[in-house]
Amino acid sequence: MSKKIGRFELRKELGRGAQSTVYLGFDPQLQREIAIKTVHVSRADPTQNQVLLDEARTVSKLRHPNIVPIFEAGEADGDIYLVFEYVPGKNLAEFLRDSGALSPVKAIGIMRPILDAVAHAHAQSIIHRDLKPSNILLDENGTPRVMDFGIAARVDSPSDDTQEYSGTPAYMAPEYIENRQTSERSDVFAAGLILFEMLAGRRAVEGNNVFQVMHRLANENLKLPASAAVDDALGGILYKALARDPGCAISPQNSSPRRSITISIRKRTAKGGKARSRPSIFCSAGCATRAIFRPSRNRSVRSTRLPTARPRASPSSPIRSSRTSR
Known part of the structure; x- marks a missing residue:
């Protein structure tokens, strides 16, 4: 292993993906630890x-407390490298x-x-394309940080007969x-799979091989195990996100998508029914929307009005040493 990439010192390996390696590094110019992902392809x-560098430049413009920023990107010995903020944690x-x-309550606290x-990324017309638990880092305070927007799917796609796909099969829409077809709704589906996993303690879909997993995702309706104690409101929102039909009953061009999505969710969950279509969390007018959850006073979980309304009072990844793909 080379001791340096550009001006950055490499201190130790943190993890590996199908075509990438992540290192803990040090920037001697700014005197700080950083994380470096190197991308190596056989050909x-x-x-x-150039596509990866262009995407890295676009993603580097994202500024959000729950997004791991890209500090720098470049090419060394024919391989692309990306420099991220390093945040210790899991x-x-x-x-x-x-x-x-x-x-x-804990799952929702992480999901929000x-x-x-x-x-925020969708509002900038950036789709993650590989949202999954291993791309969500929890810092030392337990704060979630999402990494690899728009990049991971191209870098760490499977290297077997699924080469024509990008991303992680267990979290594909x-x-x-x-x-x-990839859109903002693909990220919504992946977020639903992550919420399912947090509530059930296991992946939503498992199989003997990636093709079986993909077949089940494309053809089966997902259902939480009985051991996952969730109320109708949270269950309704989860199943809406996991609808196999990406079509959304609320059009992104709707003049009031936030209110309409909330009303739609409430109407479906009030009757204990499962939502049939997947909500969009992107609005063409430039506003990102998503269902927000909060614990009620009796500790049950329900959907609440999105932030266009006056908020009601609530009661009282950084790269780290981990495998980069799960």
Whole structure:
């Protein structure tokens, strides 16, 4: 292993993906620790390298407390490298392996900042494309930080017969599996899978191989196990996010998408029914929307009005040493 990439010193390896390696590094110019992801492909492809650099420049403009920023990107010996903020802690995949299923209140506490980060990116027309627990880092205070927006799917796609796909099979949306269609709603589906995993203590879909997993995601309706104690409101929102039909009953061009989405969710969950269509968390008018949850006074969980209304009082990743793909 080379001791340096550009001006950055490499101190130790933190993790590996299918085509990438993450190192703990040090920036001698700014005197700070950083994380460096190197991207290596078997065949040198200047065009692909340029695409990755262009995407890194775009993502580096995101500024949000729950997004891991990219400080720098470059090319060394034909390989792309990305320099990220380094924040010690665990990723969400590791946290869930240690903790098992979470209570609804704990799961929602983690999910809300993740949705804030994704909504912020969608407002800038950036789709994550590989949202999953190992791309969500929990810092030393337990604050979620989302990383690899728009980049991970291209870098760490499987290297076997699924080469035509980008991303992680267990977190792919049905429309991408079947038609290679990617949109903001694909991130919504992935967020639903992550919430399912936090509530159930296991992945929403498991199988003997990636093709079986992808087949189940594209063809089966997902249902929480009986052990996951969630109320109708939270269950309704979860199943709405996990709807196999990406079509949204509320059009992004709707003049009041935030209010309409909230009303739609409430109407469905009030009857204990499952929502049938997946909500968009992106609005063409430039506002990102998402269902926000908060614990009520009796500790049950329900959907609340989105932030266009006056808020009601609530009661009382950084790269770290982890595998970069799960």
